[in-house]
Amino acid sequence: MSNSSSLVSKHFYLTISVAVLCGLAAGILGEIVTRVYILQDFVAPYGNINLSDLGTNNPGLIIRDAKQVVVNQDLKVAETVNNVQPLLLGIFKEISAEEGDDIIGYYDLDSPLAVGLVITADGWVAAPTSPILSEAFKFKNYVVIANDHRLYKIDKMATSSDGVLLMHLAGTTSWSVKKIMTRADFVLGGTLIDVPGSNTVWPTTLSAWSRETSVLSSESLGAHLVLAGGDKGEFNNSFVFNLAGDLAAIVTDNGKIIPAFSYAPVWSTLSQLDSSGRPLLGVNYLDLSAVKIGTTTADKGNLLYASASQPAVKKNSPADIAGLEAGDIITWVNNQEVDATHDLANILAFYHAGDEVTITYKRDGVEKEVKITLGQLK
Incomplete structure (x- = not known):
């Protein structure tokens, strides 16, 4: 009798346990189905809070212990600015000793007449030209003040094309300069x-x-x-x-x-260590990655082509002496392919006058090579 009662008791507890577990599973499954398929427009699913849809149909959202979030790009911008600031120099009209005795005889570092950037280790500075900084700029009447408040004299100048004036700071030889993007x-x-x-x-x-x-x-x-x-x-x-x-x-x-x-x-060429000069090849061309020529199927390379005022190959230039002609398509310079991101002028900018380069080109569909010694641009 006792064995029979014990067996019934075990079956009872087992049945109750299975029923409870099935009930819990059914409840969880039912809530998930309800949230996802039936009330999806009213209640946010687990782990997904729609901040833009908090309204009368949704419970309020309370954020406790909010933390300030700094975007990585903001930090990178601040880091970059801090790194370039030491190379940004203010240009000021020099104040004489007599003027310095007066209360107005000071340099307002927040209001320079112009701003320059150090571009060589030996102290050359580039500054965009302006009504103040022009070819008539009398540099002996001006001084340059660095971010650390050091004052420098200008001892010589050079002109650069495309609206930039170059000046050299006296007595400086150890600047850390920035890399130039290619x-x-x-x-x-x-x-x-x-x-x-x-x-x-x-x-x-x-x-x-x-x-x-x-x-x-x-x-x-x-x-x-x-x-x-x-x-x-x-x-x-x-x-x-x-x-x-x-x-x-x-x-x-x-x-x-x-x-x-x-x-x-x-x-x-400004550096005291390099006096070789700018390179000269002496050609004009079309970039075939940017234009379509009906007579060729090429989609890259540089086609030697005359402009309205200049021939395709300048007379007596290194290209002319080497035998290049209008209609030639230059495809390689040494081991660098001529393409959309590396055209002829961009590649040659990294060479110097007197360097020898091997130019690969196509003429009438036949690929040829020629060695050319670059001249010096005057």
Whole structure:
């Protein structure tokens, strides 16, 4: 009798346990089905809070112990600005000793007449030209003040094309300069930072590339950038960097945004360690990645082509002496292919006068090679 009662008791507890577990499972499954399929418009599913739909149909959301969130890009912008500030220099009209005795005889570091950027280790500074900084600029009447309040004299000047003035700081030989972005480093939509001075920053993005003409010169990159914003002249007379702190461009007084690699050939000759000069090949060309020529199926390479005022191959130039002709398509320079991101002028910008390069080209469908010693651009 007792064995029978014990067996019934075990069956009873087992049945109750199974019923409870099945009930819990059914309840959980039922709530999930109800939330997901029946009341999905009224109650947010597990782990999914729709902040934009908090209203009378939804319970209020209370956030306790809110923490400040700093976006990584904001930190990167601040880091970049801090890194470039030591190389941004204010240019001021020099105050004489007599003026310095007066109460107004001081330099307002927040209001320089112009701002320059150190571009070589031995103290060359680039600054966008302006009514003050022009070829008639009398540098002996001006001083340059760095971010650490050190004052420098200007001992010589040089002119650079495309709206930039170059000046040298006396007695400086150990500046740490920024890398210059190459054409391949730029990405449409990429984040850039425009810095007009040490106290102003304009985050922006690269919107487009533009060129003044379709026929290009091997001695001039001729590329301009288009940045988002700055329509009211906010970017004028400024410097543009990427988030790594590399120099991307200089914005001139008239708002033209010129990539820094356009200046690299000139700047490289400023250093006391390099006096070789800018390279000269002497051709004009069309970039086949940007234009379509009916007589060729090529979609890259540079087609030697005459402009309205210049021949395809300049007379007595290194290209002319080597036998290059109008209609030739240059496809390689040494081991660098000529394509959409590396055109002829961009590739040659990294060479010097006197360097020998091997140029691969096509003429009437036949691939040929020629060795050319680059001349010096006067």
